[in-house]
Amino acid sequence: DAKTTQPNSMESNEEEPVHLPCNHSTISGTDYIHWYRQLPSQGPEYVIHGLTSNVNNRMASLAIAEDRKSSTLILHRATLRDAAVYYCILRSPQQRSGGSNYKLTFGKGTLLTVNP
Amino acid sequence: DAGVTQSPTHLIKTRGQHVTLRCSPISGHKSVSWYQQVLGQGPQFIFQYYEKEERGRGNFPDRFSARQFPNYSSELNVNALLLGDSALYLCASSPRGLYSPLHFGNGTRLTVT
Numbered sequence: 081d082a083k084t085t086q087p088n089s090m091e092s093n094e095e096e097p098v099h100l101p102c103n104h105s106t107i108s109g110t111d112y113i114h115w116y117r118q119l120p121s122q123g124p125e126y127v128i129h130g131l132t133s134n135v136n137n138r139m140a141s142l143a144i145a146e147d148r149k150s151s152t153l154i155l156h157r158a159t160l161r162d163a164a165v166y167y168c169i170l171r172s173p174q175q176r177s178g179g180s181n182y183k184l185t186f187g188k189g190t191l192l193t194v195n196p
Numbered sequence: 197d198a199g200v201t202q203s204p205t206h207l208i209k210t211r212g213q214h215v216t217l218r219c220s221p222i223s224g225h226k227s228v229s230w231y232q233q234v235l236g237q238g239p240q241f242i243f244q245y246y247e248k249e250e251r252g253r254g255n256f257p258d259r260f261s262a263r264q265f266p267n268y269s270s271e272l273n274v275n276a277l278l279l280g281d282s283a284l285y286l287c288a289s290s291p292r293g294l295y296s297p298l299h300f301g302n303g304t305r306l307t308v309t
Contacts, residue, residue, distance in 0.1 A: 112295050123200075123286050123300030124239065167238060171295060183229065183252050184298060186238030 084168045089191040092158045100153040100190055102168030107148050112171045114184070115142065115153050117164040124167065124186075127153065158194045165189040198222070200301035202287050208307045209277050217272045217304045221289030227251075228270040229298065230262055231286040239286055245270060274306075282308045 085103040092098040104113065114129040128135055128142045130151075135142040141154040155162055167189040201220045209215050221228050227246045231239035244252035245264035259275045268289075274281055284305050288298040 114295075114297075116298075121302070123288070123302050124298075125300065126297035129295065129297070165238075183241035183244060183254065184231075184239070185241070186231075188236075188238055 084170060084187055086166070086168055086187060086190045088188065089193065091193045091195065092155075093195050094160060095157050098155040098158045098162070098192065098194075100155075100166050100168075100192065101150065102152070103150045104168070104170055105149045107170055108172065110172065113142065113144060113148075113151050114169045114171050115140070116167045116169065116184075116186075117162075118167070118189070119161075119164045127166070129171075158192075160194050160196060163192055163194045165191050200287055200289050200299050202285075202301040202304050204304060205302070206305045206307075208309060210309055211277055211279060213277050215274050215277060215306060217274075217285050217287075217306070219270045219272070219287030219289075219301060221268050221270070221287075222299055225289035225291050225299070226268055227290045227292070227296075228264055228268065229288045229290075230270070230272045231288065231300075232256070233284040233286060233303070235283075242272070277308045279308050282306060 112129050112131050115127040116124040117127050118124045128137055128140050130142045130144055143152045167186050169184050203218045229244040230242040233239040241254040242256050243262040248264045262272045264270045284303040286300050286303045288300045290296045290298045
């Protein structure tokens, strides 16, 4: 599995934007970039994913470098509820027959602290 | 809509015992995956089932087994428990689709003494 590198921790102030970086220099052309987050005492939660183009949804934006060797998850206005561990994950296509056949390889992620 | 539900939420077992953890996926989701999360680490993949067949297995010993039922619910079984099996066990379901997001439950906290 291709590897991702994230800072161990980051800190932000409430209502300010947060940029969470992820390096994935060994990404292959068919790997999608996925982000999940895990709030305290909960299971991971899907945030966003993309392949080449920048993506936006109601939770966040994903900016992908032109060479795809890095990406940035952007929280436009951090709230206290955004305090979590954020995981950047590469998903590779595997067997296509019969539906989904995949696993997620989680690293240690980035612990985001949001100050009031 | 109900999310992924796991039972029990907490469990304490003794070394050498057997444990069964249960998972109910989101309605309509046919894929179920199991992950182990040790304190301070990210989740590690154990198994994936789709349409009652094992489709993926992580690097875990044969003491770990799982199955998926006709209603797509799933059980994870661990035999001969070791202290190192103490962890949060997460179940995730997903709809059909190669890149469909996984929906995780809040896990079962297993403590082995």
